Amino acid sequence: MPPRVDGVLFRATIGCRGLTVEKVGQFYSSTVVPASDKNESDQTQCVLQLNSYSVCPDTDRAMGLAPHTDTSLVTLLNQCNINGIQVYQDGARWVVVEPVEGALVVIVGDLMQIVSNGRFKSVLHRSVVNNTCHRVSTTFFLGPWSDAEVSLLRKLVDSAHPPLYQPVTGEGYVQLKYTVFNKALESICV
Ligand SMILES: O=C(O)CCC(=O)C(=O)O
Numbered sequence: 001m002p003p004r005v006d007g008v009l010f011r012a013t014i015g016c017r018g019l020t021v022e023k024v025g026q027f028y029s030s031t032v033v034p035a036s037d038k039n040e041s042d043q044t045q046c047v048l049q050l051n052s053y054s055v056c057p058d059t060d061r062a063m064g065l066a067p068h069t070d071t072s073l074v075t076l077l078n079q080c081n082i083n084g085i086q087v088y089q090d091g092a093r094w095v096v097v098e099p100v101e102g103a104l105v106v107i108v109g110d111l112m113q114i115v116s117n118g119r120f121k122s123v124l125h126r127s128v129v130n131n132t133c134h135r136v137s138t139t140f141f142l143g144p145w146s147d148a149e150v151s152l153l154r155k156l157v158d159s160a161h162p163p164l165y166q167p168v169t170g171e172g173y174v175q176l177k178y179t180v181f182n183k184a185l186e187s188i189c190v
């Protein structure tokens, strides 16, 4: 990758990391059991992904990204001012997320649903293609270390809100996603 692009991506990653760790990392870190050989306070790791959706003449017969929930704790999405992402609302319809100049879309991921004992729901979403423009988007995923154990925040558990999920490691949950995909959350229900 050319050094200039590399530098821009690096700065974007550091910026997103700062934003999410400040808002979410501390909340999450109070629930995580670090792997025994590590004792740093920040238990998170991140991935920056570039998505490219070519112009598609027949949008009814192609999908940019199939319906899924993100594995992350939280995802930041930059749509670059062209819409494409849709969220599944009320188990009934797909709703377009219109881009807002200068704003990022915040997507709650599966691991946040686990940590929050179901208070924050991970959202089913997909990306559609466009018959006039080539769309590029950037997604930043914040997740746990692969060997850290993720479990729910104890103060969100009481007699009215019993624990919903078994603890998992970051890597264990990624493997579950590979095998049972959108049924991963229900497969770790208590
Ligand atoms: O490109 C988009 O609009 C969404 C991308 C996405 O959902 C993902 O990368 O997980």
Ligand SMILES: [Fe+2]
Residues within 6 Å of the ligand: 068, 069, 070, 125
């Ligand atoms: Fe996604």
